[in-house]
Amino acid sequence: MKNEVRLALTGFMGVGKSSVARHLEHITGCRRFDLDSLIEETSGRRLAEIIDSDGINKFREIETAALKNALDAGGGCILSLGGGTWTVAANRELIITKGFTSIWLESSFEHCWFNIKFSRKERPLARDKEKAKKLFEERQRIYCLADWHFLVRPGLNSYDIAHQIADQLL
Ligand code: S3P
Numbered sequence: 001m002k003n004e005v006r007l008a009l010t011g012f013m014g015v016g017k018s019s020v021a022r023h024l025e026h027i028t029g030c031r032r033f034d035l036d037s038l039i040e041e042t043s044g045r046r047l048a049e050i051i052d053s054d055g056i057n058k059f060r061e062i063e064t065a066a067l068k069n070a071l072d073a074g075g076g077c078i079l080s081l082g083g084g085t086w087t088v089a090a091n092r093e094l095i096i097t098k099g100f101t102s103i104w105l106e107s108s109f110e111h112c113w114f115n116i117k118f119s120r121k122e123r124p125l126a127r128d129k130e131k132a133k134k135l136f137e138e139r140q141r142i143y144c145l146a147d148w149h150f151l152v153r154p155g156l157n158s159y160d161i162a163h164q165i166a167d168q169l170l
Contacts, residue, residue, distance in 0.1 A: 004076040005030060005170060008095050010086035010146055011105035012136050013126050014115035016158045020105060021080035023162030028170065030076030035085060039066045047082075048122040056125075060088060067091055071098040084125070087142045103165065104146035109136045111152070 005028055009017040018034050025032035036047055039062055043050065051059045063085055070079055071094055079100065085091050086102065095102055113133075116126050126132040150165060 006077050006079075006098070006100045007165075007169070008079045008081055008086075008100040008102045009105060010081050010102055010143055011083065011107070012109075012112045012139065012143070013083040013123050013132070014112035014119065015083075015105045015107050015152060016115065016161065017080040017083075017105060019158035020162045020165070021078050023159050024078045024166065027162060027166045028076060028078065030078050031073060032078040032080070033070040033073070034080045035063065035066055035070060036080075036082050038070060039063060039082075042066060042069075046122065048124050051124040060084070064088065064091055064094075067094060071095065071100070083139075086146065087139055092145065101148060101169070102146035103148040103150055104143045105150050105152055105161070106143065107152040109133050111154070112136065 007024065009021055011017055018036075021032050021034065024030075039050070040047060043062065047059070050062065063082060067081075067085060070077075077100075086095075086104075092102075109132075113126075113129060116123055116132070125135060148169070150161065152161060156164075
């Protein structure tokens with residue numbers, strides 16, 4: 001099946017954006033970009049190293065540049081954002097202007113934290129549980145600006161989520 005959809009997945013670290021995007025790639029046949037991976041490939045550096053040595057503001061600049069490149073891809077596209085990408089107003093504008101439908105994958109903090117703890121991905125902004133929880137709470141009102149809101153209920157895996165999104169959107 002090939003559907004010319006343009007979807008941008010947002011949500012907190014550990015919610016499963018990248019895994020859901022992988023399934024949506026298979027379902028739709030569209031190209032997929034993982035923003036964090038793009039940043040690592042183009043810079044030749046690990047995200048954690050960029051954030052730790054250059055700071056979060058520099059990382060956000062690099063992230064916006066990578067986002068512009070990814071959004072320039074024409075046609076169908078599945079884009080998994082980093083957890084902070086959507087929180088930057090200029091990034092939201094770019095995503096909207098380039099014709100993407102944004103989807104917020106929402107889950108509880110404890111669910112995200114569980115995944116963060118058991119993931120191999122290094123997340124400098126989630127080394128401390130209390131700080132991560134504060135960030136999670138601050139960001140809810142910004143994530144909810146996305147076009148679509150998908151509530152990740154307990155027991156749903158990334159395959160189920162992708163299929164439910166596809167059933168509703170395609
Ligand atoms: C970040 C989330 C990370 C990554 C970076 C910053 C954030 O992506 O972009 O560590 O600000 O929430 P994931 O959401 O894929 O972990």
